[in-house]
Amino acid sequence: MSEKDREIVIPGEIIKEGDDxxxxxxxRREGKNIVASRFGLRDEQNKLVKVIPLSGVYIPRRGNLVIGTVADIAFNGWMMDINAPYSSFLPVAECPRFFKKDDLSEYFGIGDLIACKVDSVKRKGVDLTIMPRGLGKLEDGMIIQINSNKVPRxxxxxxxxxxxxxxxxxxxxTVGQNGLIWIKGNKVDxxxxxxxxxxxxxxxSFVEGLTEKTEKFLEEEIKKRGKTKKAEVEGDVE
Amino acid sequence: MSKYTKRFDGRKLDEARKIKAAVGIIPNADGSAMFSFGDTIAIAAVYGPKVMHPQHAQNPEKGTLRVNYDMLTFSVTERKRPGPNRRSQEISKVTGWALEPVVMLEDFPNTVVDVHITIIQANASTRCAGINAAALALAHAGIPMRELVSSVSVGKLDKTIVVDVIKEEEDYEEGEGATDIAMSFTSNSGKLTHLQIDGKISAKELKEAVETGKNACREIYELQKKTLKGVGEK
Known part of the structure; x- marks a missing residue:
């Protein structure tokens, strides 16, 4: 799959003629043709044509790792905000340890950031879980937000x-599929x-050969930073 | 013979003003666009789909399209009183109806897509510029759509039919006076989604006006298409 085959398509545009x-x-199919329903990049693979979105809100899918904020505490779990058009809920039953049910705010308070997995997507909302390893409250570090469509890149x-x-x-x-990214390092730098x-x-995200370019960028930055770090250390010695 | 033979700004009868468009102009919105007819400039921001509040307004069958149209105080020569008024409420509703047939919100029950159209400079045809900008912004926000919508205003000044009226033409009083017709078409199937008439016109002339508007909308659609396809090229 070459990058050049990817072309921006707009709603209503015929992207494939015939029924192969x-x-x-x-x-969607309209008569003999396949028509784009949304704005994005056309992608063809194994006789399947789809449109890769470039913009828009995050739509949760089962199994996605997301980072959410606690919005409210209910008697049996937490209402979460995961930047999706549905309300999401993290029940206590989906927590790995024994959680005393009488005061849930002891574990997660309003505004806490939690890495969780999408357990199921129902009509009325999303259910989350923190059962799998490595999920739970995020402490220290910093959080940044990017467009959720750029997460795959x-x-x-x-x-x-x-x-x-x-x-x-x-x-x-930790990269959440909803565009929230948690970074934890030893130093703020x-x-x-x-x-x-x-x-x-x-x-x-549009550039071809992005991996190589990023590699170069990282190398250059390390060189720059390496020098300043050394200078600081020497300064301390004196 | 019609008394209106030459246009105020020297345009041809079937010539729109210089049209311009851009997308992604509002970084915090999920989708945004600008569209202008000469010195009429509209910007549109789309937010959502997001959970609909208040809850009683939720539709469990499909998502809701909510449009808000507003003119800024400095957009017209005489300062416009800020806030919604009768006119802006009407245009908000009508713009929603013009766009409703093309958006597919069946997959987003209980949600709302907010479209905020702001007129930052006005010289007639603001609702048309607003609809064009909103269609671009909705596509840019990744909302599933059947096709795009293009909108244009057609005027009848005395007996002459012209495309894309300006303020002076709207106020034309000689002969039969001015009739202002705002209309919107879907891009591929060419169906009419919105038609408003302010003034008098015969059925025969209206048919002619709609045909003229349809041709003008093709040009607008080409620009909308070009603008969306140009995203990411820098």
């Missing part, structure tokens, strides 16, 4: 992009570096 192909997400193919950034910046990074690297990727 199947209409995928963001498309930040993660890269099989996590190539994000693991490169993690390695270069020496930070622990490292965290800021990671933030810059992520913004570098999101600003260039």
């Amino acid at each position: 192909y199947l209409p995928g997400e963001g498309t 930040v993660i890269g193919k099989e996590g190539s992009m994000i693991s490169m950034i993690k390695e270069a910046t020496d930070c622990d990074i 490292d965290e800021l570096f990671a933030k810059e690297a992520i913004l570098f990727v999101t600003e260039r």
